[in-house]
Amino acid sequence: xxxxQALRRRxxxxxxxxxxxxxxxxxxxxxxxxxxxxxxxxGAGTAAARGFPDFGLLTMGEMSENAGIMARSISxxxxxxxxxxxxxxxxxxRTVREYEARGVAAIHLEDQVAPKxxxxxxGKEVVPLEEFISKIRAAAxxxxxxxxxxxxxxxxxxxxxxxxAIARANAALAAGADMAFxxxxxxxxxxxxxxREVDGxxxxxxxxGGRTPVYDLHEAEQMGYKLAILPGLMLRAAIEAGDAxxxxxxxxxxxxxxxxxxxxxxxxFGADAWEALRERFNASASAAEGERK
Numbered sequence: 001x002x003x004x005q006a007l008r009r010r011x012x013x014x015x016x017x018x019x020x021x022x023x024x025x026x027x028x029x030x031x032x033x034x035x036x037x038x039x040x041x042x043g044a045g046t047a048a049a050r051g052f053p054d055f056g057l058l059t060m061g062e063m064s065e066n067a068g069i070m071a072r073s074i075s076x077x078x079x080x081x082x083x084x085x086x087x088x089x090x091x092x093x094r095t096v097r098e099y100e101a102r103g104v105a106a107i108h109l110e111d112q113v114a115p116k117x118x119x120x121x122x123g124k125e126v127v128p129l130e131e132f133i134s135k136i137r138a139a140a141x142x143x144x145x146x147x148x149x150x151x152x153x154x155x156x157x158x159x160x161x162x163x164x165a166i167a168r169a170n171a172a173l174a175a176g177a178d179m180a181f182x183x184x185x186x187x188x189x190x191x192x193x194x195x196r197e198v199d200g201x202x203x204x205x206x207x208x209g210g211r212t213p214v215y216d217l218h219e220a221e222q223m224g225y226k227l228a229i230l231p232g233l234m235l236r237a238a239i240e241a242g243d244a245x246x247x248x249x250x251x252x253x254x255x256x257x258x259x260x261x262x263x264x265x266x267x268x269f270g271a272d273a274w275e276a277l278r279e280r281f282n283a284s285a286s287a288a289e290g291e292r293k
Contacts, residue, residue, distance in 0.1 A: 002103075002105075002145075002147065003071065003076075003077040003078065003103055003104070003105035004077070004100075004105045004106065004145060004147035004148045004149060005147045006076075006077050006105070007038060007077035007079070007105040007106055007149060008147055008149065010037055010038065010077070011179075011201065011226055011227065015221060016217070016220060016221040016225050016226055016227065016228055017037060017038050017226065017227050017228070018036060018037075018038070018217060018228050018230070019036065019038040019039055019040040019079055019227065019228070019229045019230070020034075020036055020039065020040065020229075020230045020233045020234065021039075021040040021041070021042040021045060021229055021230050021231035021232060021233050021234060021235070022039060022040070022041065022042065022045065022070065022233075022234040023041070023042050023045030023046050023048065023049045023066070023234065023235055024049060024066070024069070024070065025069055025070055025073035025074075025269075026269075027045075027234035027238075028041075028070040028073050028074045028078070029073055029074060029268060029269060030234070030268075031074075031076075031234070032074045032075065032076050033268065036076065037076055037077075038076055038077050038078075038079060038105075038227075039070065039074060039076055039077070039078050039079070040078075040079045040080070040081075040229040040230070040231060041066065041067050041070050041078060041079070041080040041081060041104075042081060042231035042232065042235065043058070043063065043081030043083055043231075044081075044118055044231055044232065044235070045231065045232065045234070045235040046058060046062070046063060046066050046081070048235060049066075050062065053118075054117065054118040054121075055115060055116075055117055055118075056083060056084070056112075056114055056115030056116040056117065057115065058083075059086070060082075060086040060091070060094070060095050060098065061098075063080075063081070063082065063083065064082075064095070064098040064099050064102060064104075065102075067080040067099055067102055067104050068102030068103065068104070071102055071103040071104050071105075072102075072103060077105035077106070078103070078104050078105055078106075079104075079105060079106040079107070079108070079149075079151070079227075079229065080099060080104045080106070080107050080108075081107070081108060081231075082095050082096075082099060082107040082108060082109055083109075083110065083112075083114075083116055084109065084110055084111075084112055084113075084114045084116055084135075085109050085135050085139065086114075087114075088135075089134055089135055089137075089138035090138075092109065092135045092138045092139050092142065093138050093139075093141075093142040094142075095107070095109075095139075096138075096139050096142035096143050096148070096150075097142055097143075097144070100143055100144060100145070100148045104148075105148070105149060106148065106149030106150070106151055106178075106179075107139075107149075107150065107151065108150075108151035108152070108153045108181050108203070109135060109136065109139055109150065109151070109152060109153065110153035110154065110155055110181075110183070111126045111127050111129075111131075111132035111153070111154050111155060111156065111168065112124055112125065112126055112127070112155050113125040113126060113127055119153075119155055119183040119184050119205065119207075119210075119211075120184055120207050120209075120210035120211045120212075122158075124155050124158050124159060125159065126154070126155055126156050126159050126160075129167075129168055129171060132152075132154070132168065132171075132172065133171055133172060133175045136150065136152050136172045136175045136176060136177050137175050137176055139176070139177075140175070140176030140177065141176070149178045149179060150176065150177045150178050150179075151177065151178065151179040151180070151181050151203055152168075152169065152172030152173065152175075152177035152179070152180055152181065153181035153182075153183055153203075154168040154169055154172070154180075154181070154182055154183065155183045155184065156168050157182060157183065157184055157185060157186070157190075158183075158184055158211075162182075162185065162190050162193065165182045165183075166182065166193070166194065166197050166198055169181075169182050169194070169198045169200075169202075170197075170198060170199050170200075173198070173199055173200040174199075177200075178200075178201070179200065179201045179202065179203055179226070179227065180194075180198045180200055180201070180202050180203070181202070181203040181205065182194045182198070182202070183205060184205075184210065184211035184212060185211070185212050186211050186212065186213075187213065188213055188214055188219075191204065191212055191214045191220075191223060192223045194223075194225075195223055195224030195225055196224065201226040201227070202224065202225050202226060202227075203225065203226070203227045203228070203229060204220050204223075204225040204227070204228045204229075205228075205229055205231065206220070206228055206229065206230045207230075207231065207232060208232070208236075
């Protein structure tokens with residue numbers, strides 16, 4: 001079963017799927033090893049890992065390359081940010097093909113004007129509805145397998161209000177999207193309206209410190225959401241842990257004892273499997289051993 005099929009099967013089951021967010025293969029591996037059944041590639045974290053804010057500064061190639069690295073590093077499905085699709089319908093077509101070819105299970109495409117901004121910042125603009133729907137149609141037709149999920153994200157709440165955002169979500173689903181993502185609802189009541197009034201499965205973006213004050217995932221599931229992403233989870237954890245470790249080093253000029261060995265660290269990234277391959281195929285070592293005998 002491919003990653004898109006696995007994600008579709010998971011989403012068809014009762015309840016809500018939780019996809020913690022990561023920005024690299026380390027975070028993706030940790031998420032899988034923690035027992036989660038899906039992982040999310042954050043665009044904001046991907047940008048931050050390259051030294052940029054989430055202002056739409058990365059290219060499609062940079063984003064899809066990172067998604068491919070993360071997808072190949074885990075066996076659970078990866079859901080990835082694909083921003084605005086990086087241009088018009090032709091660019092959206094290529095975007096879908098590039099992500100799908102890299103083993104990504106799903107992407108979300110948004111209706112912001114490029115260059116976009118983080119969904120939880122002020123100053124967003126959205127394209128006309130007709131342009132957004134045209135891109136969603138192009139995305140749905142571009143995939144080589146209908147298992148690959150297209151998630152339609154609208155940022156219209158901040159610009160035109162929640163009624164328009166819900167209308168755009170429904171229009172996108174009618175145009176071929178598989179799931180709706182109404183970004184940055186501003187109250188718990190607004191968040192609860194979305195799965196009630198959208199005619200299809202809905203995604204909730206959980207961003208502590210952001211616009212949407214829903215942090216209890218049990219509450220989100222009761223509202224009717226099928227998928228919750230937590231984009232900043234690993235990024236925030238890395239920043240906080242990194243700041244603490246560096247402050248301790250600077251103040252005490254000492255290194256804290258390691259909780260695991262170097263070998264144990266490498267095992268979390270597949271060392272045992274690679275060692276087994278080394279033993280099977282290391283012909284030069286086998287020849288040298290024969291000469292010594």
